[in-house]
Amino acid sequence: MSFQPNSPAARDVAYFLHPYTNAKAHEQNGPMIIERGEGVYVYDDAGKPYLEAMAGLWCASLGFNEKRLVKAATDQLNKLPYYHTFAHKAHLPGIDLAEKLIKLAPVPMSKVFFCSSGSEANDTAIKLVWYYNNARGRHAKKKFISRIKGYHGVTIASASLTGTPVNHPASTCRSPASSTPRTRTTTASAWKARARRSSRPAWRPISRP
Amino acid sequence: MAADLEAMILEEGPETVAAFIAEPIQGAGGVIVPPKTYFAKIQAVLKKYDVLMVADEVICGFGRTGNFWGSETVGIKPDILTCAKALSASYLPISAVMISEDVYQPIAQASADLGVLGHGYTYSAHPVCAAVALETLKIYEERDLLGHVRAVSPHFEKRLHALIDHPLIGETRGVGLIGAVEIVADKATKKPFDPKAGAGALVYKAAAEHGLIVRSIGDNIAFTPPLIITESQIDELFDKMSLALDDGLAALKKAQAA
């Protein structure tokens, strides 16, 4: 397909490497450009509406134009657009959210650690579990068992938990040099090597209802 | 299944196995709903060998499965819970890891011994993302979104499972407002299409032409609409899906004949 010179589609194909996309097919077919949203609908750049039956990536729970969230973001941007939480620093939105989550938890929970994505959250869970077992003097207790077809993210550690072959860098990096992560730490290497193996027999496709 | 897990833990050595991680309902793997007693049996084994249970609530959290947490739907009692996505309705990126007191205490002590917990992101609890997440949780409560999900999900499930009557559909799965259908070449034997036929991708494309965005996972088509969806919008969703399946069937037949 040829794109109108300098059109958004042409520039997308020229400059944008898309996640979870067949890059060669993308060069041929170009992007689907979404321009705006309203309730459960999104609209493409030709104004065509789509009922978004996936809420984006299983996520946009309140649809695509919740004004209260725009206001909450705007108010906070005006008040304190950024601050961190290292070294004893805190801010009210963080404190309130941590308290709220602990109150909502399905079982008694103690503390909340914040990240920016699902992958980072699962990476953090791995690290905290290692930290926890090191602290208890159980230095060998580091392996995670995950399930075939489970999805836990794409960062190196969380991808090791993810049970779909396409997410394992080793399955896509053909060169032996690049298929072996070089940044492995002792604990990580023992765990990673096992994790791939371990995820297998734990999971038989669940008997279909 | 629990016996398999126990065998694996023993094979690896219980002193080396730290945690088990699972989504309450597998999402991106194709919307796979566990049998009723699955997690009870799994967790009995984990307890026996001092293995932590990590619930990945990134998709299931905040009402998706008809309970506030997927863990409640499937009977998980997590030591650690991760969540994201609907935490902020996805308007801004933020995720959270919740840990139990038993997990926290040794970590806190180690951070004191070492002088610091050596982990954290520049954007951990970013104030604007946190403010949007807080407002999201407020909206869930004020509008009783969980009540809404419970009110409309029987209709969603009814329309979802009714797709089994379509000649292309071999199986339907789902609970609450998460569902999937599986496209098969032969309904009786559930024989799949040759992956080269790209049946799932064909239906995905046909759906888009009808103004419906779904997700194809191989030959599974998944649905997780915004939780605010109404009954009439659920009808629109599945009416469009039926048209897309008809188009897909015609295209697959044409390809087979050629």
Ligand SMILES: Cc1ncc(COP(=O)(O)O)c(C=O)c1O
């Ligand atoms: C269950 C689950 N865990 C983790 C992730 C990873 O989240 P992210 O894409 O925000 O890194 C996803 C994303 O789809 C998910 O569905």
